[in-house]
Amino acid sequence: MHKLDKLSGIREEIVADIPIPEEIFYFQSCVASNKYPGIESCTLDVLNKLGVKPFVSEDQTCCGGFVTFANVAAPTASMPAVARNISLAEEEGLDICAVCNGCWTFLNEFGHFMNGNDEVKESVNMMLNMMGREYKGESNIFHIGAMLYKLKDRIAENVERPLEGLKFATHYGCHYLGGGKYGAIDDAQHPSFIQELVEIMGGENVDYTASGECCGTGFTQVINDKEKSLDHSQMKLESVRDEADPDFVIVLCPYCLSQLDRMQQQLDYRRDVKLDIPIIHITQLAGLALGLPKERLAFDAHIGGQDRFKKALNKIGIDY
Template identity: 30%
Template sequence: MLTHTLKYAYFPGCVAQGACRELHQSTVALTQALDIELIELKKAACCGSGTFKEDSQMLEDTVNARNIALAEQLNLPLLTHCSTCQGVIGHVDEHLKQCQKTNPAYLEQVNGLLQKEGCSPYRGTTEVKHLLYALVTDYGLEEIQKRVNRKLTGLKCAAFYGCYLLRAQKSMPYDDPFQPKAMENVFRTVGAEPIYYKGRTQCCGWPLSSYATAQSFKMAGMHIQEAIEAGADCIVTPCPLCHLNLDSRQKEVEKVIGRELDLPILHLPQLIALAVGVSPKELGLDRHIVSTKPVLEKLGFI
């Protein structure tokens, strides 16, 4: 049983405040329903989604050292609901903590750049944690189960983890990077049935989409088809970039692969929040490109 309110420094990221506003909306709704306190890091910058290092590793490290330092000022873990942000910021945190031991001169350079901009230094005193693992390891599945008042019985959910969540960091203390279980355990906790398929731990194709669009859409289409063939009613993802490629571009994907798909793609907090009594409207389920109506009908919401 939780003996205190969990509190996090909340890093919403860019996509959840833009193209996937329903992710921010549902994260806030879920954490409020679970009595988790979020303090939004309104001065945080975009993590760069892995592109900064193509120009400069120092740039990626400095920008994200600043993001982490904002959480350190609050003496709180940095919480993100984006697999890509977790991968990038988590990797920087891992790298700079290693530098404290093996390359302090590099860390001094990073902190020197932060100091020039009037920013607090990176100290390596907190951790970067995705919402999925905060719920599973900090809050606990048993506690979530106690809050479930509308079991998602009969709903077949296919997880799509996103590669950044699983393999961007050298250390993965909360799950197996190749055979993860966390999302499927969450599905069972809220009464849904996990569906297993080959693409659940692979890349959605988003990183290719700006320069190899057809290949990107073929990757997304392959994963969606596999989930459909395995019997899924929906795909659930903890990454808004994966959501963009699988949901907002699904109609374009259909044209590339020459097959109708029409599979709803849910954000992880939307799924859990439905089970703990938050209404579909509050979760922005009407904002998706692929209609979530079949999921809501199956669950008896409409």
């Protein structure tokens, strides 16, 4: 592993600007709720353990990023939907915490655009006023990864289950560091904040060549051009298997998790490529270290790497 202090591109000024609130609006992600419920339960528990109360609203819908970038909704259609979701947090006077890179970029990008463009904001509000809401542009949007990094001291105090003897590889995903390169807490080319969190929790970091590559979903390519999407995921996952051989790969984005996890079975079925790599979300990593029970971690929902899950979890004393 590289010397972290030398390579670190973490932007301390952005980290310093993140407040530590008593309560935060937890922005639910589609994939986390409906495919990997462990992300949802771990986020709630981890935030609670670290002294930040998550606020969950049933009025919150999907961020609308997928339908927009699938070109089904023009920006004129998704802008009010974004404003509506942000206005829910504004009513409570809370900042937003997103667990998904896509949600984060989409809310951030479109939110910023409306804030800097009064004409658009006005027309969006015209629509929202009809349903009794208003977008003011007051809530900030933070990624859960940034929140956890900000709360790293509290994590260090609360580690109940040190991750000794486990190897972790990372996949940061595209839309947090790349898409939001001025709002993210770390450098897009040489990120290191997850590695720092892993060290705090007592784990060991391993590196591999394709760590900066896209997971291969390609947003809609996994539906429109599946073979090409598989090509890319195969390259990435083989690099993980051959070079790093980690116990867990940590991702920041549920959509990346879904791709890297589910494509393992697809690659086995279609191309006879054997992979056994557990992929987990950063909140599940925090959940592991903070001693959450295995039901709340919900690794049952993961498809790839179940044998490896068993071995690794037994090592740190979880009967899986």
